[in-house]
Amino acid sequence: MDHEKGITNARARYFDPESVSFFRSSANRRKRQTYWAGFLSGVLASKRLEDEEIPSLIAEASHFAEFFNDPDARDLSEDLNHLCFESREDVLEQIQEIINSTMSTVMSEQQIESIDEVNEFLGFCAGIACDGRLHPKEIDAIVTRFNESEVIEQHPIFENLKYSVFRSMQDGKLTEAEINEILEWLVKLTGDGYSDTGISSIGKVIDLPQMIVEANNINFAQSCFVLTGPLRMGPRSYIVSSIEKCGGIFHANISKKTQYLIVAGNASPDWAATHYGRKIEKVLEYRSKGVKISFVSEYAFEEALRSMLKSADQH
Structure with a gap:
């Protein structure tokens, strides 16, 4: 024991x-x-x-x-x-x-x-x-x-x-x-x-095109999510299980099936050289070819996920 x-x-x-x-x-x-x-x-x-x-x-x-x-x-x-x-x-x-x-x-x-x-x-x-x-x-x-x-x-x-x-x-x-x-x-x-x-380089956040910042613009049902960077919500296993509980699908890497890339709030100006920068680059590449993949702010994702989990628990 x-x-x-x-x-x-x-x-x-x-x-x-x-x-x-x-x-x-x-x-x-x-x-x-x-x-x-x-x-x-x-x-x-x-x-x-x-x-x-x-x-x-x-x-x-x-x-x-x-x-x-x-x-x-x-x-x-x-x-x-x-x-x-x-x-x-x-x-x-x-x-x-x-x-x-x-x-x-x-x-x-x-x-x-x-x-x-x-x-x-x-x-x-x-x-x-x-x-x-x-x-x-x-x-x-x-x-x-x-x-x-x-x-x-x-x-x-x-x-x-x-x-x-x-x-x-x-x-x-x-x-x-x-x-x-x-x-x-x-x-x-x-x-x-x-x-x-007028902004220092250290700590500056990246600016990505058409970033979703409103929780109600995220649809979980049968949507494929990919995560990038250290999210503040907790261990990745918890976030993945929560996505799946809300009806979403988690993939480790970007593909044409991806709908949303969740971007950590503290992503830095040197994102292209980090372990999660290649996912951002891949999305930009797909978007240039007409594939619809959305960047989502960590904060909008958190709000949407918590709302969905609360609704699921009530039922």
């Missing part, structure tokens, strides 16, 4: 919502840390701190400090806000120290994996594009990244950027049109920078 009780307790701990939340938050923390370090590296890519980069740097540092109560990020934001530095070289040194400290923390938790490299490079691209301008030294830095990392060089989401950069560098001369094209690919990867939107 003690053995069986031990197994029961272990299962309870495994499915404990707080434990699930802990692991999810750890993954999100790691993603944001690598993205933040990459962003700062992107700012440093030109070997100087440009006037147009400062407002974006303040916004990103403030947001990162808010997420993690990070004293280094807060100090950087305050120093830049109040011009508390002797020279811009001092700021560059401070930024490099933060990069080193952040990546040291990441590596102390576990070995760097390919997804870490991808997220760091996405942050790097965002840091370069944050001021809406592109310096030749920054393009050189992008080339160096592609040459130094097999993961980045071979990752499909960077293919267009890589092609644009290397084609532009072939003749050793960069035209304004080539620079603008490279900048466009950077923006497509990471979204418009703070200089254009």
